[in-house]
Amino acid sequence: MDTYGVKGLFASAAVAVLAWTAPAGAAVELRMMWYSDGNEGEVVRDLLNRFEQQNPDIKIIVDNVAYKAILESLPVQLAAGQGPDIARVTDLGGLSRYYLDLTPYLKDPEYWRASFGPYLQWYRQSGDTKGIYGIQNQLTMTGPFINKTLFDQAGVAIPGAKATWDDWATATVAVAKKLKIPFPIAMDRSGHRFAGGAISMGAKFLNDKGAPAVIDDGFKAMASRIKKWHDDGTMGKELWGGVSGSAYRGANEEFANAQVVMYMSGSWQISQFAKQIGDAFDWVAVPQPCGPAACTGMPGGAGTVALKQTKHPKEVAKVMEYLASEPVITEFSARTLILPAHMGVVKKGVDFKTDLRLAKDALSVFTGHVPNLSPVASALQGYPYNRVIFNAVISRLGQAVVGELTLDDAYARITQDIEAQMAEQQRNKK
Amino acid sequence: MRALEYPMRGVQRLIGQGRMPYVFVLPNLLIFGTFVVVPLFINFYYSVTGGTALFPEDRPFVGADQYGYLLDCENHLSPFTCREDRFWRGVYNTIFFVAFQVVAMVGLSLLTAVILNRRIVARGFFRSVFFYPVLLSPVVVALIWKWILQRDGVLNAVIAAFGGDRVLFLAEPQWAMFWIIFVSTWAHMGFYTLILLAGLQSIPADLYEAAEMDGTSRWRTFRRITMPLLWPTMLVVLVLSLIKSVQTFDEVFVLTGGGPGTATQLIVHYIYETAFATQVHNFGLAAAASILLGTVLFILTLIQMRLGSRGERR
Numbered sequence: 001m002d003t004y005g006v007k008g009l010f011a012s013a014a015v016a017v018l019a020w021t022a023p024a025g026a027a028v029e030l031r032m033m034w035y036s037d038g039n040e041g042e043v044v045r046d047l048l049n050r051f052e053q054q055n056p057d058i059k060i061i062v063d064n065v066a067y068k069a070i071l072e073s074l075p076v077q078l079a080a081g082q083g084p085d086i087a088r089v090t091d092l093g094g095l096s097r098y099y100l101d102l103t104p105y106l107k108d109p110e111y112w113r114a115s116f117g118p119y120l121q122w123y124r125q126s127g128d129t130k131g132i133y134g135i136q137n138q139l140t141m142t143g144p145f146i147n148k149t150l151f152d153q154a155g156v157a158i159p160g161a162k163a164t165w166d167d168w169a170t171a172t173v174a175v176a177k178k179l180k181i182p183f184p185i186a187m188d189r190s191g192h193r194f195a196g197g198a199i200s201m202g203a204k205f206l207n208d209k210g211a212p213a214v215i216d217d218g219f220k221a222m223a224s225r226i227k228k229w230h231d232d233g234t235m236g237k238e239l240w241g242g243v244s245g246s247a248y249r250g251a252n253e254e255f256a257n258a259q260v261v262m263y264m265s266g267s268w269q270i271s272q273f274a275k276q277i278g279d280a281f282d283w284v285a286v287p288q289p290c291g292p293a294a295c296t297g298m299p300g301g302a303g304t305v306a307l308k309q310t311k312h313p314k315e316v317a318k319v320m321e322y323l324a325s326e327p328v329i330t331e332f333s334a335r336t337l338i339l340p341a342h343m344g345v346v347k348k349g350v351d352f353k354t355d356l357r358l359a360k361d362a363l364s365v366f367t368g369h370v371p372n373l374s375p376v377a378s379a380l381q382g383y384p385y386n387r388v389i390f391n392a393v394i395s396r397l398g399q400a401v402v403g404e405l406t407l408d409d410a411y412a413r414i415t416q417d418i419e420a421q422m423a424e425q426q427r428n429k430k
Numbered sequence: 431m432r433a434l435e436y437p438m439r440g441v442q443r444l445i446g447q448g449r450m451p452y453v454f455v456l457p458n459l460l461i462f463g464t465f466v467v468v469p470l471f472i473n474f475y476y477s478v479t480g481g482t483a484l485f486p487e488d489r490p491f492v493g494a495d496q497y498g499y500l501l502d503c504e505n506h507l508s509p510f511t512c513r514e515d516r517f518w519r520g521v522y523n524t525i526f527f528v529a530f531q532v533v534a535m536v537g538l539s540l541l542t543a544v545i546l547n548r549r550i551v552a553r554g555f556f557r558s559v560f561f562y563p564v565l566l567s568p569v570v571v572a573l574i575w576k577w578i579l580q581r582d583g584v585l586n587a588v589i590a591a592f593g594g595d596r597v598l599f600l601a602e603p604q605w606a607m608f609w610i611i612f613v614s615t616w617a618h619m620g621f622y623t624l625i626l627l628a629g630l631q632s633i634p635a636d637l638y639e640a641a642e643m644d645g646t647s648r649w650r651t652f653r654r655i656t657m658p659l660l661w662p663t664m665l666v667v668l669v670l671s672l673i674k675s676v677q678t679f680d681e682v683f684v685l686t687g688g689g690p691g692t693a694t695q696l697i698v699h700y701i702y703e704t705a706f707a708t709q710v711h712n713f714g715l716a717a718a719a720s721i722l723l724g725t726v727l728f729i730l731t732l733i734q735m736r737l738g739s740r741g742e743r744r
Contacts (some may be wrong), residue, residue, distance in 0.1 A: 028601075072706050079484035079711075094709050182581065222551070237601040238581060243687030244695045245516075245703045259582075387709035402603065402691035416513075421710040427490055429479040 027059040028315045031084040032304075033074060035067045037044070037242050038271030040138075044323075051322045058315050060086075078307065085310040086319065092122045092134070093384030099123060099133035100308040105317030106132065114325065115342045122382050123303060134305035136326045137332060139341035141369045142196045142297035143360070144264040144289065145167070148282035150261055152322075154178040158286070165197060165225060165289040169234050173260040183236045185229060186251035187264035188372045189243065189252065190397065191390025195380060196298040197264075198222035200291030205380045205389060212389055212418050217410045218293060223397055223407060230401045241402040246391035252276075255283070262286075266297070267366040271337040274359040283358055285365035290371070296374035299381050301341065339366060392417035470724075476717035482710055489714070496718035514604055517719055519692045520700035525613060527696060528675045534615045535622060535671045536664070542619065543626035544656075555629070561620035571617045572684035576600070579609060579685075600686055605695035610682045610694050617681060618674065622667045629663030630656070665738035669731060698724055 032048075034041055041064045048060045063084065065073075070089055077083035078098040089095055103109050112132050113120065119136035121129070151158050154175040159167045172184035187193050193204065202218025229235040239249050255263040256276045263269075273283055288295045304323055306316045322328060326344050333340040333350045337359055340346055352363055380386055392414045400410040472486065477496055479489035504511035509518035533720055546557050563571060578584045579599040586596045599605045633656065641651045657664075679698040682688065687701075688695030695703075697719065705716035 075711065076484065076706065079482075091709065124445065236581075237598060237690060241690040243689040244692045244699070245688060246707050247687045247689075249687070307707050330706065385709060391708055399691040402601075402693070404687070404691040404693075405510070413515070421712070424480060424712050424715075425482055425710045427492070428483055428488075 024078050024188070027057050028087065028312050030058065030310075030312060030315060030319060032062045032269045032319075033070065033084040033087040033096045034064050035070045035088060036064065037067075037268045038275065038338075038385050040332075040336045040338070043332055047323070047332065048319075050317065057316065058318065060319060072283055078309070081309050083307060083315070084163065085312065085316050086304060086306055088304050089134075091387055092303050092305075093124075094387055095305070096123055096125045096128075096133065096384060098307055098309070099131075100306040100310060100313055100316065101131040101133060102306055102313075102317050103130070103132050104318055105314055106321060116323070117328070117343060118378075119303075119341050120347075123305065126384065129323065134303040135320060135329075136301060136303050136341035137303040137323065137329060138268070138336075139299065139339040140267050140301040141261055141299055141339070141366045141373075142193050142264070143369055144286055144364060145255065145263045145265065145269065146172075146284050147255070147261055147284050148257055148284045149289075150179055150258065150281075152177050152282075160292055162295065163324075165200070165222075165291060166408070168262060168289045169225075169229060173234055175261045181261055183251065183254060183260040183392060183417055184234045185262045185264065186235065186254060186260045187226075188251065189239045189247065189249040189394055191340065191393040192298050192300060193264055193266070194222065194226070194393055194397070195390065196288070196296055196377060197225075197291070199296055199298075199374050199376045199380070200294045202291065202293035206376075206383060210383065212383075212385075212422070213391055214393070214418060215415055218291070220411070221291065223400075223410070226389075226397060227407055237401065239335060240394070240398050244398065245395050246328070249300070262356065266300070267339055270359055270362050273362075274337060274354055274356050279356060279358060281360070285362035287365070288369060294372075294374040294376075296372060296377050297369055298377050299370070299373055301339075312422060322357060337363060339363065339370075374423055385425070388418055388421045391411055392421075473717045474721055476712075476713050477721050480714045482712070483551060484713070492714065496714045497722070499715065500718055500722065506617060514715075516692060516695065516703075517697075517700055520697040520719075522694050523607075523693070523695055524676060524697040526607065527678070527694075528672065530669050531611045531614055531675045531678075534611060535619055536673070538639060539619045539622035539626055539667065539744070540664070542623045543630055544652075545631045546623065546627055560623050563617045564591055564620040566617070568617065568680040569684050571613065572681045575609070575613045576685055601690050601691055606686050606690055606694050610678075613685060614678055614681050618671070622671055626660065626663060627668075629660050633659045637677055641698075659716070665734065669734050672725060672734070676723070 002340055009155065034044060036042075041062065043064055052059060056064070061321040067090075070087070071091065074083060074087060075091075075095060076088070078095065083098075097349065102112075107114065109132055114299055119139075120132060122136070123133040124131050146158065151171075156171055156174045156178070159171050163171075169185060175181065176184040187197075195203070198219050198221075199205070203214075203216055203222065204218065205212065205214055207213035226240065229241060230237060239251055243249055245302075250265065251263055252265065252269055252272060254260050257267075258274065267285075270285075276364075279284055288297050303321070306313070306320055310316050323332075324342075326342065329342045330345050330348075330350060331342055333345065334353045337352050337354060340350060343372050352360060354360060380389075396405065396410040396413045396417065399405040399413075400407050405413065431574050438450075438453075441453055445453070475486055476489070478491060478493060479486070480492040480495065481489050483489050500517050502513040503518065506512070506518070509522060510514045514516045542560055546553060546560070550556070566574075576583075581596060581598060582588075582602075583599075585599065590596060597605065599609055637655050637659075639650065641655060646654070677698060678696060679702065682694055682696055683699060683702075686694045688699045701716045701719050701723070704712050704719065
């Protein structure tokens with residue numbers, strides 16, 4: 001090999017080594033953990049593709065996971081100091097200690113305060129009133145859907161705007177009896193869904209100091225109805241009695257198969273129903289059933305949060321600013337058929353991308369629920385350990401529904417479970 | 431192989447021939463130690479700590495509090511008098527499940543192995559059929575059976591076709607327990623059948639020929655020749671199926687989710703729920719429950735081994 005050949009070989013090797021070892025100018029890679037109820041995963045990927053084109057120095061890998069992974073795996077990863085840079089979460093307050101305060105990295109923190117005002121508090125730890133941790137890019141409301149076609153076929157009048165839970169039970173049972181439908185009412189096996197009904201009955205859930213005080217007359221009024229409705233067949237045992245512990249179970253498939261007259265779930269189902277049911281039958285969102293105290297559901301939703309173990313806070317903030325911008329929020333809501341929480345977007349309204357009248361009507365009904373929200377429901381949603389309460393409720397009421405516990409025993413166990421978990425939480429080293 | 435010969439000779443010269451066996455088991459011991467023994471000690475440490483922190487150094491020492499909480503009962507035979515009633519429900523459900531599932535598993539596996547050991551038509555086909563469920567993932571098994579057993583499942587469709595009323599197989603406590611025993615037996619018996627079949631085939635044929643020449647009945651042959659010679663294999667099957675049965679989680683988790691109520695919530699499910707499914711992850715309590723479970727399993731295995739060695743001596 002001549003001198004030039006040797007030099008050429010060394011030069012090639014040097015270039016190869018540099019290309020391999022020196023990432024100068026290479027894109028920063030961010031990971032985002034994401035779950036979807038409908039098409040949110042596709043839409044966010046599409047939006048991020050546009051962001052990547054505008055920002056070639058940032059690449060975002062979206063890990064689409066099951067909702068269960070967000071609830072169970074993500075907290076363990078975060079506790080271990082691992083996990084993604086950004087995540088879509090629903091346990092907004094429960095994971096707050098892992099969030100990155102974006103304030104120092106944002107170009108215009110005031111925009112965030114003006115756009116997401118009250119929702120920013122849901123992401124903060126107790127005592128924190130200033131930090132900006134995430135984007136409330138989905139507002140949800142729990143509330144009922146009915147299969148209007150079944151009401152029409154049965155010739156039963158649909159209860160009116162101020163109808164009580166008992167009115168709805170009577171009407172749905174009449175429809176189910178006439179048409180031999182197995183589930184007059186189905187309610188997701190979720191403490192969050194139960195809470196709206198209980199608050200309508202007068203339940204407070206938290207005391208004046210903001211600590212859990214779950215069992216009261218309002219709570220008992222709703223719990224005893226749930227038990228009674230399971231005993232007399234108004235509700236099927238497969239949901240609340242079907243699984244144990246804190247397991248969630250929904251009845252969306254049963255509703256889509258016209259097996260349910262009234263389905264107590266929430267606004268996040270609209271996109272799925274539009275796709276699954278379409279106009280096969282008239283699925284309609286109806287006013288919240290009332291109790292003596294209110295006619296309310298529970299607010300909630302999903303937020304996209306920045307996580308503090310990220311090695312690239314500036315780039316994370318850049319992505320978050322993009323996702324929080326008004327045009328992106330508007331497009332995200334329009335294409336996913338979910339309610340926006342962004343004040344500016346809410347004010348201007350969203351032209352939801354669907355030709356389906358049923359979906360548009362349902363979105364309008366759920367939007368109308370927001371102003372009538374009980375302050376008790378808002379406070380409970382803002383309580384960081386609300387899942388401790390929700391889990392204890394479904395676990396113990398589930399046992400009461402199948403006859404393992406009396407209602408009084410279930411109440412005592414709910415209180416004990418919450419106290420035990422809060423005591424364990426307080427054992428952490430300061 | 432010669433590549434290993436020279437370094438091994440060097441090692442042998444260094445430590446002596448008597449210690450060489452330890453060198454050969456060392457890789458396995460290292461893996462076993464790293465993935466079984468060390469986690470066992472870490473688990474024990476977790477069981478004497480509290481709080482929700484993940485790293486051991488961040489967890490406060492609480493002594494035997496977690497064990498005290500689990501064992502605090504007015505009457506240990508009545509789970510609802512216990513402070514942590516779900517743990518005891520899990521214990522009693524597991525005892526019931528294991529007792530019936532192991533008996534069904536060993537009994538049916540033995541019966542199947544004996545039949546498949548005979549010269550029956552399409553013997554190869556039937557051997558494959560019984561083994562096939564073992565190849566399926568437990569989650570797939572559970573989903574298939576869920577599809578069969580749910581309100582609008584295949585079984586209810588058949589019942590309805592004959593004019594019967596639908597049965598909520600997975601929402602009625604007794605039915606749910608029956609079906610988790612049935613499904614887990616169905617899913618795993620092929621494996622134990624295979625082991626027993628191998629055991630049956632290792633019994634010398636001349637013993638059966640001699641018995642036949644003496645005019646011994648089939649039942650007597652089974653009792654006096656097959657069972658005694660199959661006993662060591664049976665013991666292996668019994669120990670394996672017992673351990674596997676206590677560890678059952680995935681099929682039940684998918685099929686019934688531990689419900690209805692807590693009717694099919696087994697102890698492993700309780701441990702999972704306590705550690706991971708609640709908002710406040712109670713790793714300490716879950717670790718204590720798993721240490722108690724491990725201790726019971728260890729004692730049961732010792733008893734079985736003892737009984738087995740007595741059987742062999744006889």
